[in-house]
Amino acid sequence: MVLALTLIRExxxxxxxxxxxxxxxxxxxxxxxxxxxxxxxxxxxxxxxEAQRRLFDEASTPEEMVTLPKEKxxxxxxxxxxxxxxxxxxxxxxxxxxxKYNGSVPDDIDTLLTLKGVGRKTANLVVTMGxxxxxxxxxxxxxxxxxxxxxxxxxxxxxxxxxxxxxxxxDHWKEINDLLVTWGQNVCGPISPFCSxxxxxxxxEKKGVTVHR
DNA sequence: AAAACGGGGGC
DNA sequence: GCCCCAGTTTT
Numbered sequence: 052m053v054l055a056l057t058l059i060r061e062x063x064x065x066x067x068x069x070x071x072x073x074x075x076x077x078x079x080x081x082x083x084x085x086x087x088x089x090x091x092x093x094x095x096x097x098x099x100x101e102a103q104r105r106l107f108d109e110a111s112t113p114e115e116m117v118t119l120p121k122e123k124x125x126x127x128x129x130x131x132x133x134x135x136x137x138x139x140x141x142x143x144x145x146x147x148x149x150x151k152y153n154g155s156v157p158d159d160i161d162t163l164l165t166l167k168g169v170g171r172k173t174a175n176l177v178v179t180m181g182x183x184x185x186x187x188x189x190x191x192x193x194x195x196x197x198x199x200x201x202x203x204x205x206x207x208x209x210x211x212x213x214x215x216x217x218x219x220x221x222d223h224w225k226e227i228n229d230l231l232v233t234w235g236q237n238v239c240g241p242i243s244p245f246c247s248x249x250x251x252x253x254x255x256e257k258k259g260v261t262v263h264r
Numbered sequence: 265a266a267a268a269c270g271g272g273g274g275c
Numbered sequence: 276g277c278c279c280c281a282g283t284t285t286t
Contacts, residue, residue: 094269133280168273241269242268242286
């Protein structure tokens, strides 16, 4: 499994990196990581890119965010999916951060999970990307590829998270999401993966098949 | 035109 | 565990 990840890392090197990488390079602000996650929920990474830039241009702290009217946030993040609901959630979370956590973002998974709109994927990403603490972020790319390559065999993403936590050495945890998202977008997609350009297709248990959809 | 896409929450 | 949520993208 680690060998497979090493080979994947090699071929991912020159690919366009996902949005989260940009945030990391911009100083790993946990608040931006969090809001970026909420914005990306159930919508493709590429389509949230511009919306993210527009939103953060107007507000990049909880204090700035709560001053924006709901309609303004909606307008800024359009046309990402669920934009109406997301505007509400983003504002509520920002309020909650101010009233309960002095405007800062909690740094442990259990506390993060109590926030509105925050589930395991978001909580893990904030902790690993924002605070450089151990966590495994399982989105559909990580889930699908882990199952297709036979790293794990579980129906639900939480099972994948737990299994990876046990089987994968901690020094790979921080990278796993970034790596497999890029991999999933460019090679190992959900519908018709490009197995011909995959360096680990020889050890893939479910080459070419659609997994868990 | 229709199906695919992608996390969280409520039941 | 099942089903819904809304809107864009892909087929």
